[in-house]
Amino acid sequence: MILPPATLGMLGGGQLGRFFVSAAHEMGYKVWVLDPDPHSPAGLLADHHLVAAYDDYVALDAMAAECAAVTTEFENVPADTLDYLAKFIPVHPSASAVAVCQNRIAEKSFLAENEVPHGPFAIIRCEDDLRGAADELFPAVLKIARFGYDGKGQARVASRDEALAAFQHFKGEPCVLEKMLKLDYEVSVVLARDEAGTVCCFAAGENRHRNGILDITVAPAQASPFVTEAVQLRAQDIAERLAGKLGYIGTLGVEFFVCGGELFVNEMAPRPHNSGHHTIDACDASQYEQQVRALCGLPLALPRQHSIAVMVNLLGELWYEDFKGHGSYREPDWSVLHAVPGLRLHLYGKHHARPGRKMGHFTVTGDNGDQVLALALQARAAIG
Ligand code: ADP
Ligand code: MG
Known part of the structure; x- marks a missing residue:
């Protein structure tokens, strides 16, 4: 077991890395982040930010010397980088698992070879x-x-x-x-798997997209009027099987299409997933805490979800007067969101808002699915 106050390495400095840094800090670890962007959201919180390219071997050597183990928040880290670091320290997920998830040809071939349902x-x-x-x-x-x-x-x-x-x-x-499939709807599963092969699965969420970008997640998926318990359980089952086939260690996201009541795997993310943000506010342990636990060899937490949650992404267009990326640039009026009961706002501290850029999210939690969804939709309409 890697125990505090050890230093952990994070490849990638986006919001997923930022939440990892927060979770690791809560648990007493230090974190070094590697990301070429000097303003990266995770780099701003990290104990040290290596501002360097992912194939900068001087920076990788520094990371290997300082960190007890390394993980990633970004599937496009070169597999060679992960292989190189793995010569010195534990790296989870492995280069081979990331290589499958970062290339759609490898990913689809993997699904086909393992007889996992896909389109x-x-x-x-x-x-x-x-x-x-x-x-x-x-x-x-x-x-x-x-x-x-x-x-x-x-x-x-x-x-x-x-x-x-x-x-x-x-x-x-x-x-x-x-x-092009005719989708009834989409769901995703986030899970964590440890070295011994134990899997802890969060309840599947139902995902709604706008312009190809995740807009809303309702979790558990069953809180949505059209998702059945059978679909939710089957998604979790397929995701668990996939993680095993990948020999995966860490937090994994699996996206599904549901068509005619049947499930098809769309894609996999070798990292925490946008549709798992609600685990911060609605579960006993978040997907980021699970990533820390899997990386450090701690027992995984039982990810009990104590509240129904609806997560809404906040994209960069909100920062523009006409909400489309035109007009004057200004900070949205956050007081509108803070007035909503059960709502928690998370902003990523990104340097500049661009249309389509994920700048933050909010999660509304409660006991009644219809009420939580209605409040979340009202809050979104109110902010823009
Ligand atoms: P990304 O890496 O951008 O998330 P995805 O392959 O998940 O790429 O596609 C984004 C979204 O586009 C999906 O969540 C889905 O809504 C839609 N989409 C993608 N592929 C298909 C398809 N074959 N049939 C129907 N809708 C699709
Ligand atoms: Mg996707």
């Missing part, structure tokens, strides 16, 4: 792959294999010709072509 897809490395793709895949979504997030690096294509144009627009980057 129809084709691997696209060249235009001929697109010409040979099955007709049944259209209409489809073409997604670049690496570095896409929040709907970026994706094109919805009605036909093969549109797909060819989109592939050229992506400059021939390797892609996956996914059949």
